Amino acid sequence: MESHPVREQAIPRTRPRWRRALPLCLVVGVVAAVQLGERAQNRIRVVQPTARVIDVTLGTGETLGSVLSGFGLDASAARAVGESLRPFVKPQEIRSGKRLRVIVDAKEGIMQGLEYPLREAVLSVTSTPEGWSAERREIPSARVTRVVRGVVSRSLYRDGTAAGLTAAQILELADIFQYEVDFFSDFRRGDTFSVAFEEIRYVDGRREPAKIQAAEVTAGGVPVHAFRHTTEEGEDGYFDNDGRSLRRAFLRAPLNYRRISSHYSVRRMHPILRTVRPHLAIDYAAAAGTPVVCVGRGTVKFTGWHEGYGNLVEVAHGNGYSTRYGHLSRIPPGLRRGDRVAQGDVIGYVGQTGHATGPHLHFEMIQGQRKINFLALRIPSQQQLAGEELGRFTELRDRHLFLLSDAEFRVAQNPS
Ligand SMILES: [Zn+2]
Incomplete structure (x- = not known):
């Protein structure tokens, strides 16, 4: 078996914390606390730990089975653990680079339980009288709308990332505005951008940006807008102020050309x-x-x-x-x-x-x-919202326009 990074921590009997889904990134803090405790061992009576938690990152070629064999499970027990996880995660997805947490007994290092983090939940495997059993526990999260604004001084990419947009979001913007703005040449110093998007915040501290909801950029002093809207046919797309799709009937070019x-x-x-x-x-x-x-x-x-x-x-x-x-x-x-x-x-x-x-x-x-x-050719828009749907869109647009043009921010940007 290849060496894999292993971190251990002691868990005292009085607080079987491993029974809860422990966020992985809290581990460092807990480890530090345990080390402090060890330094104070001479003076304070330390509760003997009965279980330990070991974080494992799967190396190249490693499988769940090969990892578990290192924790005293024979092939059939390892298979049973794998089977218990199968309703929640495909076996082939547990591969190189994935992390899992093994709970072992403090004395002999035999596995007692396992935690496998997904994006929004943790799978927890425990030993029951009927055998290994897995359950899924949601990681509490909240959706928060964030607005990132800024002024272009060097390039939208550098100023955008400095203001808090991800590289992927800037590419998304370039894609949304592909017919409106040439992201390589149209921006001038002093142009502005304002982007509203949802962010999923997990209790373990992770933050994941979701799709862009609305955006306003000025390029060469000319403002352009995009508002995300789901059409009555159930298709997601971006629309301008007047409810015209920012998608056009034709792409700008039929290939990536030299x-x-x-x-x-x-x-x-x-x-x-x-x-x-x-x-x-x-x-x-x-x-x-x-x-x-x-x-x-x-x-x-x-x-x-x-x-x-x-x-x-x-x-x-x-x-x-x-x-x-x-x-x-x-x-x-x-x-x-x-x-x-x-x-x-x-x-x-x-x-x-x-x-x-x-x-x-x-x-x-x-x-x-x-x-x-x-x-x-002036390429025609793919779709124009009309009737009731346009009404629904207009309400959403106005809410987002309000977010994008927050007055407090304007004051903060222009203190004169
Ligand atoms: Zn030709």
Whole structure:
């Protein structure tokens, strides 16, 4: 068995504390208290401990069984412990990096009980006359709405994390506002941000941020808002002040590209044919094999080889829009004409099939019969709330606007 970090603490008989779900992070404090007690041993009579608690972190290749064998359990007893946990946690989830707490008797170090922490509960295994038995105990928690505000002086990332946002929340913001704000270039010194989110606070001191509820950022002095709302169809999304979805009918681009190697143009020297021809598409240069996603939901109209396009996929999106993705190295074998695709579904991989001088995606946006300039298209919003639902949204929006623009904070920020 690999060595694993083990911390021990003595528990006096008078207070069988292990019977309660002890938060793991309190251990350090308890250990310190026990050590103080040991130093004072010469003067004070110490209650002999009858049980000890040992915290174990599973190492690479270790299993619950291999750990328990180190605490005097034979294979069938270890299996019984595993079985008792099975209704609450999948056996394969108890693996390297997971922590558990073993309660052993002070004399011989034989296991008497076990605690396995989950996110919101602790599984407690004890020995009963019927055998090993596990029970789940909730870790008390509360949901608290937090608002983090700040002023951009260096970058939203640095000022945001300094103000108390996590890196994941800043990425979430960039995603929410992807059509409104370019998070790499639009911010100026003095721009502000205000983000409301729920935080789950556990009694053991852990804090976990939940989804962003509302946000206001000013980028280049222009404020933009997002409010989280669950639609009547049960879909979660972010909406602006007027109840328009911040999701658009089309993504900004169908792939993560290196650069645009050719813009939409009515006159272009064709690199292979050496003649002036229109290029009514966007060419995105990217490494061969880069996944290409459908920019909007729709129905597949064509997949396969088509002349200079090489491997081509065409998708119809409704309202007269369709998109074409050319020069693909490959198309997922299951993708067929007539299939429904969602925004963001992978429909192929970058290649240089057909007339192409290097790996890139040839992307066309068609409106009616015309190939239009996708980069100049004002992409319509995916959804506009209306009627009663808009009323419900407006109430929620106003509550969140109040939170985001707390007057006290304004005073604190601008003491003049
Ligand atoms: Zn092209």
